Amino acid sequence: MHLDLYETKPRHERTFREPNERVKDFEPFMNALSMEEFIEETKRCMSCGLCFDCGNCFTYCSHGAVKKLPKGQHYEFHLETCDGCMKCFENCPCGYIEKM
Ligand code: SF4
Ligand code: SF4
Structure with a gap:
């Protein structure tokens, strides 16, 4: 978190x-x-451990590794273009993205 x-x-x-x-x-x-x-x-719910579609991972990934899916399906990660910068992890409020 x-x-x-x-x-x-x-x-x-x-x-x-x-x-x-x-x-x-x-x-x-x-x-x-x-x-x-x-x-x-x-509105005070922090959505602990669950993606709540804030869009931070998509916004902060400058390598196009986070793809937006149709509404309700959230995002998809394409690790073949990921360089491991961890910006998505650092800006995911709820702990949905874990550090490997
Ligand atoms: S680690 Fe960096 S490059 Fe990989 S998905 Fe997250 S923000 Fe994008
Ligand atoms: S940053 Fe975390 S909570 Fe926000 S859309 Fe991405 S995975 Fe979901």
Whole structure:
């Protein structure tokens, strides 16, 4: 993982119902996130170990060894043109590309 490549976004903390309210029913004691907060939380996912199609490997490879595939299939590496510069590894945020 290269954490410096991620934007820092604060967590949306859950809030709690007041105790004198909680004793009146069996509803959850934690308040739910709003839909907007929920969507913002999903954007904090770092996609650890899985390609999330950021395109950094494609952008940084100056040898044309990374080929873009149709949407949803991400990228393909052509090692016959790779010179081992490791720019793709250094700029892959989530650890999907491993150093050999
Ligand atoms: S190591 Fe360098 S040349 Fe090889 S795929 Fe990665 S960026 Fe391209
Ligand atoms: S840099 Fe990593 S996460 Fe980004 S597209 Fe390439 S393999 Fe996927």
